Amino acid sequence: MLSVRGIHKAYGGLQVLTNVNIEAPTDRITGLIGPNGAGKTTLFNVITGFVKPDSGSFSFNGRDLTGVAPEKVCVYGIARTFQLVKTFNNLTVEKNVAIGALSREKTIAQAHSKAREILNFLGMNHKRAALARNLTLSDRKRLEVARALATNPKMLLLDEVMCGLNPTEINGMMEVIRAIHRTGVGILLIEHIMSAVMSLSDHIIVLNNGQKLTEGNAEKVSHDPAVIVAYLGEEYARAYN
Amino acid sequence: MLEKIINNKVKIIAFLIFVIAPSLLSKDDFYAGILFQTLLWAGMSGTWNLLGGYAGQFSLGHAAFFGIGAYTSSLLASGLHLTPWLGMLAGASLSAMVGVILGAICFRLRGHFFSLATLAFGQIVYIIALSWRSVTNGSEGVLIMSSPGWSEMAFNSKMAYVYLALIYMLIVVGVSFYLDRSRLGYFLVAYRENDEAARAIGVNTFLARVIVSGISAFLMAAGGTLYAQYMYYIDPDSVLSIALSVQAPLIAIVGGLGGALGPVFGSFLILPMTQMLRAWLGTSFSGLHLIIYGVILIVVLLLIPEGIFPKLTEYLKKRTEKENSKC
Numbered sequence: 033m034l035s036v037r038g039i040h041k042a043y044g045g046l047q048v049l050t051n052v053n054i055e056a057p058t059d060r061i062t063g064l065i066g067p068n069g070a071g072k073t074t075l076f077n078v079i080t081g082f083v084k085p086d087s088g089s090f091s092f093n094g095r096d097l098t099g100v101a102p103e104k105v106c107v108y109g110i111a112r113t114f115q116l117v118k119t120f121n122n123l124t125v126e127k128n129v130a131i132g133a134l135s136r137e138k139t140i141a142q143a144h145s146k147a148r149e150i151l152n153f154l155g156m157n158h159k160r161a162a163l164a165r166n167l168t169l170s171d172r173k174r175l176e177v178a179r180a181l182a183t184n185p186k187m188l189l190l191d192e193v194m195c196g197l198n199p200t201e202i203n204g205m206m207e208v209i210r211a212i213h214r215t216g217v218g219i220l221l222i223e224h225i226m227s228a229v230m231s232l233s234d235h236i237i238v239l240n241n242g243q244k245l246t247e248g249n250a251e252k253v254s255h256d257p258a259v260i261v262a263y264l265g266e267e268y269a270r271a272y273n
Numbered sequence: 274m275l276e277k278i279i280n281n282k283v284k285i286i287a288f289l290i291f292v293i294a295p296s297l298l299s300k301d302d303f304y305a306g307i308l309f310q311t312l313l314w315a316g317m318s319g320t321w322n323l324l325g326g327y328a329g330q331f332s333l334g335h336a337a338f339f340g341i342g343a344y345t346s347s348l349l350a351s352g353l354h355l356t357p358w359l360g361m362l363a364g365a366s367l368s369a370m371v372g373v374i375l376g377a378i379c380f381r382l383r384g385h386f387f388s389l390a391t392l393a394f395g396q397i398v399y400i401i402a403l404s405w406r407s408v409t410n411g412s413e414g415v416l417i418m419s420s421p422g423w424s425e426m427a428f429n430s431k432m433a434y435v436y437l438a439l440i441y442m443l444i445v446v447g448v449s450f451y452l453d454r455s456r457l458g459y460f461l462v463a464y465r466e467n468d469e470a471a472r473a474i475g476v477n478t479f480l481a482r483v484i485v486s487g488i489s490a491f492l493m494a495a496g497g498t499l500y501a502q503y504m505y506y507i508d509p510d511s512v513l514s515i516a517l518s519v520q521a522p523l524i525a526i527v528g529g530l531g532g533a534l535g536p537v538f539g540s541f542l543i544l545p546m547t548q549m550l551r552a553w554l555g556t557s558f559s560g561l562h563l564i565i566y567g568v569i570l571i572v573v574l575l576l577i578p579e580g581i582f583p584k585l586t587e588y589l590k591k592r593t594e595k596e597n598s599k600c
Binding site for chain 1: 454455456459460462463466467469470471472473474475476477478
């Protein structure tokens with residue numbers, strides 16, 4: 033269970049997160065949605081230790097991880113991908129994943145064998161000798177997932193892994209996410225592609241202007257007037273109703 | 274596939290031996306001198322490459338470590354009559370400590386600011402050596418007076434130094450090959466490629482860089498002692514000048530960054546060239562050798578920005594693949 037309690041974060045005069053409370057159990061796929069600038073990625077950065085919150089705390093499986101460095105957060109079982117892909121572009125696909133596996137494996141050889149296992153699981157085995165920079169965007173996003181998975185996480189944070197993908201690739205990625213979840217890994221995902229979030233998520237949390245707007249299942253959230261106002265503006269919401 | 278790569282490496286090493294062999298045969302001091310410089314610089318540049326190439330931390334202050342090594346062993350020898358072998362160890366250890374501390378401070382800086390900080394550090398050490406007269410003798414430098422022999426690390430024949438430099442280079446290459454297949458090496462490369470991504474998958478990029486900074490400083494200082502013993506004389510300009518801090522990365526860039534053999538190639542290309550050019554043109558057209566050297570560097574960097582060694586291995590690989598597809 034990942035639980036975030038009362039997180040505040042401001043950059044100068046700009047309040048990015050205001051009293052955010054969320055819970056993401058490891059037996060669920062939790063969707064995190066909201067318009068641009070809602071603070072979703074900042075929340076991810078807080079959880080993974082890249083950004084220190086001004087106040088509030090977060091814990092994972094009962095262990096307080098507030099202010100813990102990113103490389104330590106990973107050790108406690110939280111892994112993430114990045115909105116703008118950050119693959120190791122001049123390294124091979126296999127080495128990318130092997131570096132992730134080194135967080136658990138002792139030797140280079142073990143790390144590589146674990147990497148091949150994961151690439152196999154994600155259907156990327158035939159590309160393992162390619163350099164990351166020569167992959168398509170879709171494959172690079174998948175590689176980021178593979179690399180995160182290699183750290184053996186209990187909770188996987190996915191930041192817009194489907195953004196920029198074509199419909200076939202989106203379906204492929206959804207299958208990957210479901211397959212990972214079936215192995216017992218909790219998923220928290222930020223996504224703008226509504227059809228994907230709605231069909232994947234067991235539970236959806238909506239952020240707007242740095243505050244939690246509402247949460248619930250897909251049905252509830254998609255019909256919430258406040259959500260429609262946040263996304264489409266008041267005018268449209270009035271017309272919609 | 275792996276056999277092919279090893280095969281290529283054998284070819285490359287054979288080529289290197291080809292370059293070395295004639296000089297080994299000729300007992301000419303001029304060529305032995307060039308060979309010493311070439312091997313020493315191959316090692317020094319390889320040492321810089323541990324930090325600059327693998328981790329992408331572009332130090333412009335490595336002359337400081339070289340100077341610390343040269344001065345420590347020389348001062349211990351002249352003042353306390355300590356054998357340069359132990360002096361080398363003392364200098365290298367001191368340098369490693371400085372490297373770790375410098376790293377711990379400067380690795381907080383990003384990108385170019387790290388390079389600028391190391392540049393400043395190099396100048397600080399230079400100025401200390403220049404002004405701390407009571408210890409370093411200032412600009413007069415330190416003269417190393419020792420009777421030839423193994424225990425004094427002083428030899429009549431230049432070839433002895435050549436072999437020492439060869440051993441030095443091989444140690445550096447060995448360390449680089451170790452990095453290629455070790456956790457530390459993987460972590461450094463991950464940092465170079467993307468710090469945030471590396472940290473997100475559990476890599477302590479800061480610690481990895483501090484460790485390699487110590488290793489790099491250690492080996493650079495050892496090179497400094499070798500140089501001091503070869504020259505019998507050091508002063509701030511010969512072992513601490515900014516030119517040394519620039520030459521180390523330059524050789525690595527020309528040869529190829531982030532691999533074990535790139536700097537070796539760079540050194541075998543650049544050092545003999547500069548020394549020969551200076552010998553041929555230095556007296557008749559003073560300064561012309563530097564112009565030619567500069568032009569050659571620009572051309573190489575424009576045509577082969579990734580470095581000569583990676584380009585060459587790629588070419589050899591393609592050719593063997595072509596040959597294989599024929600039969």
